[in-house]
Amino acid sequence: MPHKSRGKNPLKHDASKLFIIGIVLFCWGCIDPVEPIFEEREGLIYIDAFLSTDNTFSNVRLFESVVEFGDFRFKFISGADVRYRNMDTGNEVVLTEQVDGYDPPENFTAQVGSTWILTIILPDGRMYRSSPERIRNPVSIANIRATYNPELKFGEGQNRFLPGHRISVDLNDPADEENFYLWKFRSFENLKFCKTCEGSTYFRNGECVDNPYDRRSAGDALLDYECGTPCWQIRFNEEIDLFSDQFTNGSTLTNLPAGDALLYTLENMVVELQQFSLSPLAYEYFRVLDDLVDNNGGLNAPPPVALIGNIFNPNDSEEFVLGRFTAAASSTRSIFIERSEITEEPVGTFRPRISEACDFVCDPIKCQPAYMGPPCMLVTETVCAEEKFKTGIPPESWQELN
Numbered sequence: 001m002p003h004k005s006r007g008k009n010p011l012k013h014d015a016s017k018l019f020i021i022g023i024v025l026f027c028w029g030c031i032d033p034v035e036p037i038f039e040e041r042e043g044l045i046y047i048d049a050f051l052s053t054d055n056t057f058s059n060v061r062l063f064e065s066v067v068e069f070g071d072f073r074f075k076f077i078s079g080a081d082v083r084y085r086n087m088d089t090g091n092e093v094v095l096t097e098q099v100d101g102y103d104p105p106e107n108f109t110a111q112v113g114s115t116w117i118l119t120i121i122l123p124d125g126r127m128y129r130s131s132p133e134r135i136r137n138p139v140s141i142a143n144i145r146a147t148y149n150p151e152l153k154f155g156e157g158q159n160r161f162l163p164g165h166r167i168s169v170d171l172n173d174p175a176d177e178e179n180f181y182l183w184k185f186r187s188f189e190n191l192k193f194c195k196t197c198e199g200s201t202y203f204r205n206g207e208c209v210d211n212p213y214d215r216r217s218a219g220d221a222l223l224d225y226e227c228g229t230p231c232w233q234i235r236f237n238e239e240i241d242l243f244s245d246q247f248t249n250g251s252t253l254t255n256l257p258a259g260d261a262l263l264y265t266l267e268n269m270v271v272e273l274q275q276f277s278l279s280p281l282a283y284e285y286f287r288v289l290d291d292l293v294d295n296n297g298g299l300n301a302p303p304p305v306a307l308i309g310n311i312f313n314p315n316d317s318e319e320f321v322l323g324r325f326t327a328a329a330s331s332t333r334s335i336f337i338e339r340s341e342i343t344e345e346p347v348g349t350f351r352p353r354i355s356e357a358c359d360f361v362c363d364p365i366k367c368q369p370a371y372m373g374p375p376c377m378l379v380t381e382t383v384c385a386e387e388k389f390k391t392g393i394p395p396e397s398w399q400e401l402n
Helices: 280-296
Strands: 018-020 022-027 030-034 037-039 045-052 059-068 071-076 081-086 092-094 096-098 101-103 115-121 127-130 143-155 160-172 180-190 193-198 201-204 207-210 222-227 232-236 241-244 252-262 269-278 321-337
Touching: 045 115, 045 127, 059 115, 115 321, 127 321, 143 252, 143 269, 143 321, 160 180, 160 269, 160 321, 180 252, 180 280, 193 201, 193 207, 201 222, 241 252, 241 280, 252 269, 269 280, 280 321
Parallel strands: 045 321
Antiparallel strands: 018 037, 022 030, 045 059, 059 071, 059 101, 081 092, 081 115, 096 101, 115 127, 143 160, 160 252, 180 232, 180 241, 180 269, 193 222, 201 207, 269 321
16 A cells, blocks of 8 residues: 655654664565664664665765754764765765765766665764665656645644645556555746845855845844746655555556645646655565654654664674665656646745845945945846756746746
């Protein structure tokens, strides 16, 4: 059965509490998921690693548990040496640290049938390695659809039902092997403002810098800059949507739930869906993780609950390492969603936009009506810089409507 996450909030931790960690133990080629209880403590390593034939979703995130001011949380580990290693060729791919993790080079591609491992060396010398992962054959998406529901899911944080589109797929499941599917997607929406400077700063030379003339309260001061070129905001879904063909092997499968695209804005949207073909062990990992998330209130970054998967410390067999390295092939399908006739209130929060004015960014003398010198030079827009969550390249299936 498909697994879906519905309206979850991040789980709040307390250092004195116990938390459930689902554990997948690999022993002599067998898999037996159990759910032991560990005491929250500092020094637990969590690794969320994915390698795909579509480089968009290839990423490694590293965290270590810490207790700060009485709160238990996972802190990002910077400065690590992170590599994918191709077991067939011996070639290594060095990942580069980014704001939200470690990414491979943009031109990196992984081939179906290749086998990979993950190696990590932390700044303090600790080493971690994964068991090998072979990339299975992908299964193509026969059709994709988006169905609007004004009460798609209940949002506990908003205390109301949230509107959005249920993304579903059709596919022809191959009969020659068991297949396990995981869906992820990116959504693209028109972005009108490309930069916001906070506090006593304004946008100059590509960054927010100190503004010596802004006399507004730093806590209330925001300056917004429009996108001077076409731009799209990118969102990644954080849910877990899975399906096993255990009872439907070789069938034509229709209307499989593959994700929920919430109504964050009323802008038209493209959803780019990735369908990953998992190994049985990877599927079991995500299935148990999904069950734990459903039972414990939320999936955050990193998740408040985690599994012990296929990553280990080769120098310390007693250390439990949370998380998993997964290598999987993907097939892609995009869909354009028009939302001009939707009347429900969007999920996102909105505020009045404030552009530069003379009183905010120039010497007060230049703002006087009688001033005759060089004018106050205002900046009101900027280019759409290419980033993980923003792009100026029109997404596939995008339509310009009148």
